[in-house]
Amino acid sequence: MTRTPWWRDAVVYEIYVRGFADSSGDGEGDLRGIRSRLGYLRDLGVDALWLTPFYPSPLADGGYDVADYRDVDPRFGTLGDFDALVADAHAHGLRLIVDIVPNHTSDRHRWFRKAVAAPPGSPARDRYIFRPGRPGEGPGEEDPPNDWPSAFGGPAWTRLPDGEWYLHLYATEQPDLNWRNPDVRHEFEDILRFWLDRGVDGFRIDVAAGLVKEDCYRDLAGRGVRTANGPVYSRPEVHEIYRGWRRILDEYDERMAIGEVWTDDPDDLALYLRPDELHQVFQFDLQLAPWSAAAFRDVVEAAVTAVAPTGAAPTWVLSSHDSIRHITRYEQPEGVPGIELARAKAALLLLLALPGSAYLYQGEELGLPEVVDLPDEARQDPIFKRSDGGQLGRDGCRVPLPWSGKSEPFGFSLAGVRPWLPMPAEWASLTVEAQEGDPSSTLTFYRAALALRRRLVPGLPDDLEWLDSPAAALFLRRGPLTCALNCGENPVRLPPGRPLLTSIPPYGDLLPGNAAAWLASP
């Protein structure tokens, strides 16, 4: 009998390294901080950790601007700390996934420095995407080579003093690599081996769909940027890269890769999941869906259908370091107090009942909301800066975790230290310390759901069956587990089965609005 690979139904906990736990007292999280909290993560009941980038970086985009792919930024620790973290995580029964950022480097990466110092047309420039501009409106003016936008606002091109423009799909400080250049391929294959040899269990591939661009660099001219097989994302050439990566991963035991693929076309995801490519791709649709049973059902159905032909399992996510925390997304404009927490807990039961794997984002187990009122001076996200404050950006979901105590830094850092983003005073009631041992806390609920899921998973089939339900609810069954989610305001009758766990206490056989239940199928 073949064993189910560990990632197929894993619950992975995303650690935003800078905001998780600070052991050094510089106000930023670090690897030793993570190590000191492994007991917490084991007790939470997750299977694996995904660490956001901790490599040397000027942090123009929170570390997704990597200056050296084979080291640890001194503010986050050392390679020795990393090795110790891998060993300790494994000793705690936790797998470790690291982020790899192959679409772009930092502008401080040695390759880009060389490219800037070298003349147009030189081999050093060929590792990136340099192009001449186009004549602009006025005399002597020049426009970028094409109309591609940066995902963070403004054009995707920046001009060097010598007149050439370079491409950056993200911030100016993140020049895109030229994946048609063999140096780039070899370099990343070597980087993969570097971390595999250090014992990582997998990679989360940043901007996985973007590596190869259409090489004529024509204008988008109104075409969607996320279209499959468009000029920017999900071009056919990208798959060849992942086949090569897969061969490397397969040389090691039980290593995996998950791609960050944003696409307008769910069928596009299946291409990445072919048996000789990636093991997982994020399915972001739950994260994008409104609080509606019909919307959730459609999304689940579409996602399951899209990956089914590949034999891979779906991969679900409700929140990440790039999105507004789902608890806040579930607030009602008119504001019924507490409804967002009720919904977030119910959503967890849906998430964890679905076939496949689930990625949680640090702090959701505490019910942390998005911090919407950060002062402008504190904001770090390039989206905020590039939009002149027009878009708040993603800092609100990156505020450090509150561990203990009554005031900032809430045990995130040493007493008296100011964390890199300010923490709300109201978080005193949301700390791990405040929630631990409280049977009604969000943390206790997460632990119960994860523990129960772990017990149930070995007996759950891969597929799911929809049961008849009132319109505001959805009932799904996976063999011995039935999950009922009521997105409406009024109670609905529970489907048959013995209740195992509910997000709020049911009344008799009625499931209240904005609640979910797991039942042992009859």
Ligand code: NOJ
């Ligand atoms: C996706 C990452 O999750 C995000 O944080 C980053 O800004 C972009 N990719 C660019 O690397």
